[in-house]
Amino acid sequence: MLYVRILGFVSLLLSLIGGAAAGAAGVKSPDEVFRLHAERTDSGGVKLGWIIAPGHYLYRDRIAAVVNGRPVRIDTEPGESKDDPNFGPTEIYRQSAGAVVAPEPVSAGGRLIVTYQGCAENTLCYPPISKSVDLSTLLVEDAPERDSDPAPPTQVAKEQRQAAGASVPAATVGIQSESATLLGQSLFSTLAAFVGFGILLSLTPCVFPMIPIMSGMLARSGGDLSARRSFILSAAYVLAMAAAYGTLGIFAAWSGENLQAALQTPVAIVSMSTVFALLALSMFGIYELQLPQSWTSRLAAKAGNRGSVGGAVVLGFGSALIVGPCVTPPLAAVLVFVAQTGQVMRGSLALFALGLGMGLPLVAFGVLGAKVLPRSGPWLARVKHIFGFIFIALSIWMISRVASARLVAAAWGALFFAIGSYSILSFVRASRRRLPEFAAVAIGALAIVCGGALIVGAGTATYGLLRPLETVGLITDPANASAYKDGFRVATSEAKLEDAIRAGRMQGRAIMVDFSAEWCTECKLMERNVFSQEAVRQKLREVIPVRVDVTAFDRESKNLMKRFAVVGPPTIVFLNPDGTESQEGRVVGDIGMSGFLSKLETVLR
Amino acid sequence: MNDPISRAQFLRLTALSAFLFVVSSDAWASENEITRPMILNDPETPTGGNPNGDLTIVDFFDYNCPYCKLAAKSLEKIVKTDGNIRLVYRDWPILAETSIIGARLALAAKYQGQYLPVHHALMDIPGYGVSQEQMMEAVRNAGLDLAQLDTDIARHADDIAGLIKRNLNIAQAIGLQGTPGFLIGPYRVNEALNEQGFMRVVADARARQKTK
Numbered sequence: 111m112l113y114v115r116i117l118g119f120v121s122l123l124l125s126l127i128g129g130a131a132a133g134a135a136g137v138k139s140p141d142e143v144f145r146l147h148a149e150r151t152d153s154g155g156v157k158l159g160w161i162i163a164p165g166h167y168l169y170r171d172r173i174a175a176v177v178n179g180r181p182v183r184i185d186t187e188p189g190e191s192k193d194d195p196n197f198g199p200t201e202i203y204r205q206s207a208g209a210v211v212a213p214e215p216v217s218a219g220g221r222l223i224v225t226y227q228g229c230a231e232n233t234l235c236y237p238p239i240s241k242s243v244d245l246s247t248l249l250v251e252d253a254p255e256r257d258s259d260p261a262p263p264t265q266v267a268k269e270q271r272q273a274a275g276a277s278v279p280a281a282t283v284g285i286q287s288e289s290a291t292l293l294g295q296s297l298f299s300t301l302a303a304f305v306g307f308g309i310l311l312s313l314t315p316c317v318f319p320m321i322p323i324m325s326g327m328l329a330r331s332g333g334d335l336s337a338r339r340s341f342i343l344s345a346a347y348v349l350a351m352a353a354a355y356g357t358l359g360i361f362a363a364w365s366g367e368n369l370q371a372a373l374q375t376p377v378a379i380v381s382m383s384t385v386f387a388l389l390a391l392s393m394f395g396i397y398e399l400q401l402p403q404s405w406t407s408r409l410a411a412k413a414g415n416r417g418s419v420g421g422a423v424v425l426g427f428g429s430a431l432i433v434g435p436c437v438t439p440p441l442a443a444v445l446v447f448v449a450q451t452g453q454v455m456r457g458s459l460a461l462f463a464l465g466l467g468m469g470l471p472l473v474a475f476g477v478l479g480a481k482v483l484p485r486s487g488p489w490l491a492r493v494k495h496i497f498g499f500i501f502i503a504l505s506i507w508m509i510s511r512v513a514s515a516r517l518v519a520a521a522w523g524a525l526f527f528a529i530g531s532y533s534i535l536s537f538v539r540a541s542r543r544r545l546p547e548f549a550a551v552a553i554g555a556l557a558i559v560c561g562g563a564l565i566v567g568a569g570t571a572t573y574g575l576l577r578p579l580e581t582v583g584l585i586t587d588p589a590n591a592s593a594y595k596d597g598f599r600v601a602t603s604e605a606k607l608e609d610a611i612r613a614g615r616m617q618g619r620a621i622m623v624d625f626s627a628e629w630c631t632e633c634k635l636m637e638r639n640v641f642s643q644e645a646v647r648q649k650l651r652e653v654i655p656v657r658v659d660v661t662a663f664d665r666e667s668k669n670l671m672k673r674f675a676v677v678g679p680p681t682i683v684f685l686n687p688d689g690t691e692s693q694e695g696r697v698v699g700d701i702g703m704s705g706f707l708s709k710l711e712t713v714l715r
Numbered sequence: 716m717n718d719p720i721s722r723a724q725f726l727r728l729t730a731l732s733a734f735l736f737v738v739s740s741d742a743w744a745s746e747n748e749i750t751r752p753m754i755l756n757d758p759e760t761p762t763g764g765n766p767n768g769d770l771t772i773v774d775f776f777d778y779n780c781p782y783c784k785l786a787a788k789s790l791e792k793i794v795k796t797d798g799n800i801r802l803v804y805r806d807w808p809i810l811a812e813t814s815i816i817g818a819r820l821a822l823a824a825k826y827q828g829q830y831l832p833v834h835h836a837l838m839d840i841p842g843y844g845v846s847q848e849q850m851m852e853a854v855r856n857a858g859l860d861l862a863q864l865d866t867d868i869a870r871h872a873d874d875i876a877g878l879i880k881r882n883l884n885i886a887q888a889i890g891l892q893g894t895p896g897f898l899i900g901p902y903r904v905n906e907a908l909n910e911q912g913f914m915r916v917v918a919d920a921r922a923r924q925k926t927k
Contacts, residue, residue, distance in 0.1 A: 137892050137893075139892055140893070169843070200842075200843070229782065230906070232907060233907050234893040234905060234906045234907060235777070235780045235783075235810060235843065235894050236892065237809035237894075675890060
């Protein structure tokens with residue numbers, strides 16, 4: 111949950127310093143201040159126009175254009191001359207600006223990257239802004255960050271004076287790229303981090319389904335399996351798995367979309383939960399989970415008796431996709447990271463490293479396991495049953511994000527009850543009764559008590575009993591808050607938000623804009639711990655609460671986030687009745703009930 | 716026994732991968748976590764004013780930013796007259812290519828204890844499109860060991876790049892839109908202030924620190 115950690119730190123930070131941002135709320139983003147549009151000239155060139163907010167200006171000599179990677183001439187109108195002792199003579203544009211790129215360079219189509227730079231009068235200067243203009247549609251969007259050349263060496267001592275002077279770059283286009291290099295981490299440390307991350311992931315129960323798959327593969331290849339052979343097979347399996355993740359990384363980097371959102375939609379969650387329930391049933395021997403006969407026979411035919419490397423590769427690739435859903439939250443974090451960096455090669459390598467890390471313990475298992483491969487026996491059945499319980503737990507854990515708390519609590523209760531009964535039953539049946547058996551029965555008894563309490567709790571709707579579960583993260587419950595969803599207006603587009611702002615203006619009430627998403631666990635925690643509390647609900651009557659749901663993470667929700675410069679949910683922005691953002695700042699991250707109440711207090715004052 | 720990998724080897728392998736994990740997670744943490752102490756007390760970041768001051772101001776600036784230069788003059792005056800303010804210099808080169816060069820020069824001068832002279836020399840060049848030559852000229856006149864500066868730029872290239880990277884990350888994380896930016900106690904100010912402006916925010920920041 112890397113991104114959560116990073117986001118967590120940023121939130122912490124923002125809550126620390128953002129308490130009351132004097133003047134910060136008044137700072138507009140460069141895109142609000144300088145609006146660029148493009149149109150064709152009669153002769154086939156491209157005419158660029160800027161609308162500049164009052165109190166801001168653009169520098170004439172900072173406007174540059176690049177078509178398909180090559181700098182091109184851009185003709186600008188003479189600007190207002192600003193002769194300031196601090197600046198020297200310079201030409202600037204206020205209110206609006208225009209520039210033309212001649213027809214020749216833009217006739218072939220492609221992309222026109224426009225770079226420009228400006229300031230707010232007497233207060234601040236913005237970094238260069240790069241926009242990409244699609245030459246066929248003339249749509250303007252953010253320019254992708256360029257990979258950069260290494261910075262020119264800087265030498266100051268007198269003898270190197272000439273050399274240093276010669277390397278002065280003339281263009282201004284490459285600035286962001288320089289920052290990008292600085293931001294980039296060394297490849298090795300990234301890869302090492304991802305391998306480590308993968309090893310950590312392999313310790314989660316999610317990887318367990320791979321063990322039967324792989325041991326099945328090794329077992330199928332016959333009794334006299336040399337350690338060398340099993341090493342090759344398991345290595346092939348793991349490499350293929352890593353390759354599957356690497357491929358996923360390529361897609362993520364290309365799409366640049368929030369896969370996390372896609373993987374955490376209710377539909378996806380319910381289907382994953384179902385898959386785990388089905389897996390669990392198979393573990394209890396309700397049915398044998400096997401590939402279709404035709405597949406198995408084809409695999410077997412290919413593999414012969416020895417278990418082919420090709421077969422291992424196919425299995426590895428397939429299992430990565432099977433296990434994928436379970437490791438969704440961390441995987442999604444990695445994918446988002448990759449998608450955001452937008453570097454295909456690096457992202458792909460990082461995910462490959464992740465898969466490798468996840469597979470390393472499997473290789474160890476494969477090699478050592480040649481001796482300890484599961485031979486049939488009662489203990490194997492028990493291990494399978496334990497996996498079954500774990501799968502059911504995973505299934506419940508997943509469904510808890512979309513199901514009601516009561517249902518989830520009942521399910522947990524039933525599971526604990528079942529575990530307890532199971533272990534006591536096996537104790538009764540056991541032929542030997544030694545320490546492990548007694549330990550098991552003790553745990554079983556505890557599980558029954560726990561399960562009983564949960565079921566009672568679910569029945570009487572006493573959520574207090576669920577608290578322990580919540581604190582360990584076993585349930586994240588939207589249902590408790592869903593009753594008050596009506597209290598929130600839900601806005602998924604700027605138009606809807608404008609409606610709310612209009613309503614606020616008419617009623618003279620402040621507006622609370624809560625950025626939330628289905629996949630955001632912290633938001634869910636806030637809904638339950640803060641918004642559904644009576645004291646908060648009382649106080650919320652004084653404002654118009656609007657919930658911006660960014661679950662879909664589509665263009666509309668991105669625009670909304672951009673408008674308020676929101677990094678991610680949960681973020682709460684307060685608007686004055688006139689629609690401007692409150693000077694008292696915003697809430698980023700879960701700040702608890704008392705924190706929220708005092709914040710609301712200051713906003714309303 | 717056809718087992719080429721012994722248990723001992725396996726254990727060693729496990730230990731190695733565990734070590735790798737710890738090391739890499741450490742590297743990961745240092746690259747991505749932004750904490751308040753890191754902003755205020757990064758030992759590699761140049762500081763000025765009163766090291767034991769009761770209020771810390773963090774200045775995010777660019778050597779191509781005319782308003783930074785104006786504001787810095789007011790700020791230095793306030794820091795001097797107040798006497799109880801600690802000032803943290805965060806080079807934030809975002810405006811032009813030469814900004815990065817300026818930041819490198821100043822931060823390299825730190826290794827011979829001459830950050831402030833170079834910083835002031837660069838801040839005294841007016842305008843927004845300062846050329847590399849102008850910067851070099853200013854640094855040459857700042858009265859430091861130039862050969863040493865060249866050595867330090869080369870020797871500490873990674874440290875300097877790392878610090879600039881951290882500054883970029885921090886500025887982004889706290890949501891600064893452009894230069895100059897200031898953290899004054901709990902307040903974030905993303906605009907150039909004059910002396911009165913700084914005085915007012917400093918007073919507010921102190922008042923707020925007391926109530927906390």
